[in-house]
Amino acid sequence: MSLKVLVVEDDREIRSLLLASLSVEGFEVQTAVTVGEAEALLRHALPDLVLLDLGLPDGDGIELVRTIRKRHALPILVVSARHQEAEKIRLLDAGADDYLTKPFGVAELLARMRVALRHRGTALAPAVTTHELDGLRIDLEARQVVRDGEPLHLTPTEFKLLARLVRSAGRVVTHRQLLADVWGPEFTEHTHYLRLYMGQLRAKIERAPAEPRHLLTDTGVGYRLAVD
Structure with missing residues (x-):
């Protein structure tokens, strides 16, 4: 959270x-x-x-x-x-x-x-704000996403969803957590939002959207951003 x-x-x-x-x-x-x-x-x-x-x-x-x-x-x-x-x-x-x-x-x-x-008792590590793998580079501070040297244009919601996955790169983020963090706690049952926007992200980021290399699905659980 x-x-x-x-x-x-x-x-x-x-x-x-x-x-x-x-x-x-x-x-x-x-x-x-x-x-x-x-x-x-x-x-x-x-x-x-x-x-x-x-x-x-x-x-x-x-x-x-x-x-x-x-x-x-x-x-x-x-x-x-x-x-x-x-x-x-x-x-x-x-x-x-x-x-x-x-x-x-x-x-x-x-x-x-x-x-x-x-x-006050809350340990907080600096956030992960960059990610790079197999021709894909994401810089959250600069709000830049580049694939194979070409800048990609993401909508604000697409970028927010991708940023949430970057901050947990390599770990599964559940459907409910993604919906709460990107759209708000009142949207945790709206899984069709996730399917729609994840499809749009894959179409822009993946070389082969039907066989994703970066945005991976953990069936029935959520999504994760690949780190290797």
């Missing part, structure tokens, strides 16, 4: 960057633009980690830090343009686990997330 991250950020570009970067790393991401929206999402279902901006339209993020910390032990990582030492101390004293100043690199953000999760 993917770890869930709640991103609370009102800047559209940064929010989109975080959503894309974390999704590639295998996280299930929810986003909120305001304190009120974040509180509503937290009441509905707890994430495994919160990424929080401070200057939100309906209040300061520090109040959300205090609210979360009164009730929950989940990691909170503040991402803000405010760089004053006193501000950082105030946030850490309020219950934040770490503080990252904008602008930031995605690699550093991911490293700090791994540390925060580890401190």
